[in-house]
Amino acid sequence: DSGVTQTPKHLITATGQRVTLRCSPRSGDLSVYWYQQSLDQGLQFLIQYYNGEERAKGNILERFSAQQFPDLHSELNLSSLELGDSALYFCASSGLTGELFFGEGSRLTVL
């Protein structure tokens, strides 16, 4: 158990819909990272928050947004969903030597 919690574990929705994925980092960790894992793209960095502020942005689509709340949990919002958004979405928080601790992921299926 990494200490990073993600919900929901599985999500099935239709094209055009909007979903929210939630992440709670390990106790005491201030950074949250979101990654997308798809079969053809591997693990792609989406966005990072540190203590409530956006720190880095990767290959995140404009239809996607995220935020980190004062209690340090984070949410990733995916809107106008397309079939190609089907993937595993991982959240991670970072340890003292920069290692990332990953949650179990949220598997999104868009039909």
Next chain:
Amino acid sequence: GEDVEQSLFLSVREGDSSVINCTYTDSSSTYLYWYKQEPGAGLQLLTYIFSNMDMKQDQRLTVLLNKKDKHLSLRIADTQTGDSAIYFCAERDSSNTGKLIFGQGTTLQVKP
């Protein structure tokens, strides 16, 4: 930008050693990491190595780092069927964000 490359597949027999290789591009990377992903699960940190080290051993795992060639390897001794998984190499981004850049992952198949 940074890039991390791995071979996609490796098959070994139970009891043999496995060696998974990785090359990276950012010579200023301070830490390099190995993660394991079992089917349907998240990524589990296996080990990491600091860039001023050549080797790190942790039980059945040995990490070798060749900074000159920007080559990282993970050796698993006495490979077991439970080691079957996808193994990801990652380098720490050279910016100050701390994000990791991952390779495509190497699927290790262990045959009994």
